[in-house]
Amino acid sequence: MIEISKAAIAEIHRMQTVRARPESKFRVSFGNGGCEKFYYTIDLADSIAETDRVYEVDGISVLIDGQHLGYLEHLKLDYSEDLMGGGFRFENPLATTVCGCGNSFSIEHVESERWQLPT
Incomplete structure (x- = not known):
């Protein structure tokens, strides 16, 4: 489970309103690159992928790919x-x-081998 502050929730709602996508979900992920090995990514998503885990946080549907869950x-x-x-x-x-x-x-490292890093 991830924790999202009230300020972040308000900004996500603002993003959904500005982009005219009030029913969109909030995707949190990461990719290869940046100053260290990985960088965070966030985006609005209109659909849920088969591998996604969905968390409801203060009216926001948060999506995290199951392969990334162990890292996030x-x-x-x-x-x-x-x-x-x-x-x-x-x-x-x-x-x-x-x-x-x-x-x-x-x-x-992550405790479980089932978590895979993006390639």
Whole structure:
């Protein structure tokens, strides 16, 4: 289960409204690259894939691909605005290293072999 702050929930609702997609789901994932080995990705999705796990958080359907779940299941997601601009902030207790920007991370291992890293 991931944790999403009230500020992040409000920003997700704003994104859904601005993009005229109020029924969309919020996908959290990661890919290869960034300063560390992986970088976080977020997007609105209109459908649920067969491998997705769905979490309901304060009226938001959050999608995480089952193959990524072991790397994101304890993620804390926040949203804040500051002088450098606004954005989502990620806190992943499973990350072994994190880039200074907070959007790139690496993980040494995950307990279960069923979790696969993206290629």
